[in-house]
Amino acid sequence: KENRQYEHELSLVVERFRSIVTDLNLSDQVIDKIEIEINNIFASSETIYSKLEALKAVGEDTLAQILSEYLTSLGMNAKYLNPKDAGLILSDQPGGAQILEESFEKIYRLREYDEILVIPGFFGYTSTGKLVTFSRGGSDITGSIIAAGVKANLYENFTDVDSVYCVNPTIVNNPKEIATLTYKEMRELSYAGFSVFHAEALIPAVRAEIPVCIKNTNNPNCPGTMIVAKKEIQTGENPVVGIASDEGFMSLYISKYLMNREIGFGRRLLHILEDEGISYEHTPSGIDDMSVIMRANQMDERKERNVIKRIKAELKPDQVHVARGLALIMIVGEGMQRQVGTAYIATKALKDANVNIEMINQGSSEVSLMFGIKEEAVNAAVKSLYQAFFE
Known part of the structure; x- marks a missing residue:
């Protein structure tokens, strides 16, 4: 029964690819080859984990082969190149692989090809030949790695929007488009919910100082959004480039009188979280209290009980409690470093929307200003902030 189910699901996948090939007037040979490859998996x-990695890569790999065939049918000198042949050597971390430094020397040799190279994204191989994938959305990472490896002048990343918008278009109708962003600004926006470009994909481009252009596949003539290392900030220019929001956070609050005199208190607290395999996002603090902001999906009820039990036993706080249902709002812009009053405008906008601020945090670089609020207040907060900064 399981085999019949597997064969049925496989036939659905193959037929979907076959319909694409038929629409493009290509030979069925490419599909026959792909069907054999899937059956071989x-x-x-x-192991089941290795098979899963291989199956996750099938979609990208298949479409790359189809695209190569299609470009060739149009008379272009195109060539499909497997990531292994392209030189992508990754760490052995299935579902979260990282590029190894030794890859870049091999990738640079791709400049020697005369053909248009079509390289599937999202996966590569370890030094022992094991197929591994990047994290979800990792095709952006592959493109950035290749661009950095060949020392490209520009990396164009095609998506389904004309540009990066200054706010989530599902919250604000027809928001303003962003013409230019810096790497730092894009990183901050990606962290807090801007999903148009994979956050990790910026790393190779940043290190190689390669400009990135976000463009629309269905509207390629649109200029899109440029992401660059530095940009000129004009006098009087809006210091804020974007407002991002993300839900699914929680805070761990600890209060203890004279905490500031207790050497190593913060280190011991974070060590407890480390022992439970929990990473933190932010740690706003006062002289006698400290909050740790983290993704709520990291701490289930069992971990929460263990963490609180250890905190009470090892740190002996006056108070400790957990608050869930938090959202983070990031107001981002390198221009905030030069302009007084951004925090005032933001807090007034939140007050006008009757949104209570649970937490506020701003790094010394002043590239972003972060607010913690209740999840149910996100839409009202974002709309009010957009009105204050962009209308």
């Missing part, structure tokens, strides 16, 4: 003696 199931028939292999690899």
Whole structure:
């Protein structure tokens, strides 16, 4: 029964690819080859985890082969190149692989090809030849790695929007587009919910100082959004480039009188979280209290009980409690470093929207200003902030 189910699901996948090939007037040979490859994955003696990695890569790999065939049919000198042949050597971290430094020397040799190279994204191989994938949305990472490796002048990343918008268009109708962003600004916006470009994909481009242009696949003539290392900030220019929001956070609050005199208190608290495999996002603090902001999906009820029990036993706080249902709002712009009053405008906008601020945090770089609020207040907060800064 399981085999019949697997064969049925496989046939649906193959037929979907076959319909694409038919629409493009290509030979069925490419699909026959792909069907054999998928069957080989199931028939292999690899572990279930290795098979899963290989299956996750099938979509990207198949479409790259189809695209190469299609470009060739149009008379272009195109060539499909497997990531292994392209030189992508990754760490052995399935679902979260990282590029190894030794890859870049090999990737640079791609400049020697005369063909238009079509390289599938999202996966690569370890030094031992094991297929591993990047995190979800990792095709952006592949493109950035290749651009950095060949020392490109520009990396164009095609998506389904004309540009990066200054706010989530599902919250604010027809928001303003962003013409130019810096790497730092894009990183801050990506962290807090801007999903148009994979946050990790910026790393290779940043290190190689390669400009990135976000463009629309269905509207390629639109100029899109440029992401650059530095930009000129004009006098009188809006210091804020974007407002991002993300839900699913929680805070761990600890209060203890004279906490500031207790050497190593913060280190011991974070060590407890480390022991439970929990990473933190922010740690706003006062002289006698400290909050740790983290993704709520990291701490289930069991971990919460263990953490609180250890905090009470090892740190002996006056108070400790957990608050869930938090959202973070990031107001981002390198221009905030030069302009007084951004925090005032933001807090007034939140007050006008009757949104209570649970937490506020701003780094010394002043590239972003972060507010913690209740999740149910996100839409009202974002709309009010957009009106204050962009209308």
